[in-house]
């Protein structure tokens with residue numbers, strides 16, 4: 001079922017205003033920093049929190065229509081919610097936990113158990129049917145919780161950080177199960193997934209919406225959003241550098257002027273206009289690191305003084321992080337040659353040809369100001 005939702009509410013120091021659409025069978029990942037409003041969006045969709053302005057439609061059904069005073073209770077929404085923790089009923093066996101949802105829809109006890117067995121097999125937990133929840137590992141319990149959510153035959157599945165509580169050994173298997181049940185051909189399950197983990201977003205979803213301070217600041221196919229990040233949050237997810245400011249046209253292309261007056265030169269996107277909020281995006285591999293006291297050779301357009309804060313292994317290279325928020329990738333040999341340590345002052349150089357300048361979202365306060 002296609003989901004259309006428009007939600008707005010405010011709390012002390014927090015305003016939420018989002019509209020989102022997920023096509024029939026689509027998986028939308030909602031990403032964003034702590035406190036951005038991700039769980040609040042899910043709670044509104046699940047009917048657990050009542051937004052001040054709410055229009056939510058699932059296929060032909062209206063779940064919320066603030067103007068008409070419609071607010072369906074959670075149990076009448078046809079929505080399955082899977083949280084970080086499995087939250088199984090401790091006094092019921094695994095089989096009866098999963099059978100609970102079809103039972104509540106009026107299916108006979110034997111029929112509900114058949115449905116439960118089918119779903120347990122689907123999540124590779126058929127052999128756990130007779131266990132008590134207390135006798136399950138975290139990964140097993142979460143698989144059972146997936147089966148329980150799906151046995152209710154929801155039209156909309158809401159996943160709130162479904163892998164976050166699992167250890168690194170258990171998460172991949174459960175991710176694999178989720179991926180399979182979400183992608184199963186012929187199943188038209190519309191899903192909204194809240195996650196902090198870009199890997200979950202990449203492996204489980206088709207589209208992504210990035211939420212910041214209660215507003216969607218980026219959205220689109222996940223690979224496109226990560227390829228052209230417009231906010232620091234998405235840049236960090238994508239592992240690239242991002243410098244924010246205002247677009248300035250130059251003789252050779254464009255630059256971003258930062259709040260401190262620094263100009264960052266690069267190749268402009270086609271739709272960029274002077275004065276737009278803009279970001280300069282570049283790969284840590286494109287950043288050359290020099291000692292502070294030696295003149296930079298060649299003619300890179302962008303030269304920034306920085307101070308090393310951390311050196312981290314990153315595959316075959318070492319990722320250098322700086323107090324100024326920029327990262328650079330170096331070989332271990334260069335780190336040794338340059339005698340780099342936290343606290344070392346350095347000079348970073350980036351060629352304009354490796355920097356992409358494109359429009360950024362307006363800060364929420366400015367957007368509000370215009371409405």
Ligand SMILES: Nc1ncnc2c1ncn2[C@@H]1O[C@H](COP(=O)(O)OP(=O)(O)OP(=O)(O)O)[C@@H](O)[C@H]1O
Nearest residue numbers: 011012013014032033034035036037038039040041
């Ligand atoms: N029950 C509540 N009562 C009052 N304020 C709340 C409540 N729940 C959340 N908030 C506030 O609403 C804002 C959005 O919180 P929400 O939990 O939706 O963010 P989130 O993006 O899910 O964050 P996280 O990634 O940390 O889980 C935050 O400012 C939070 O402090």
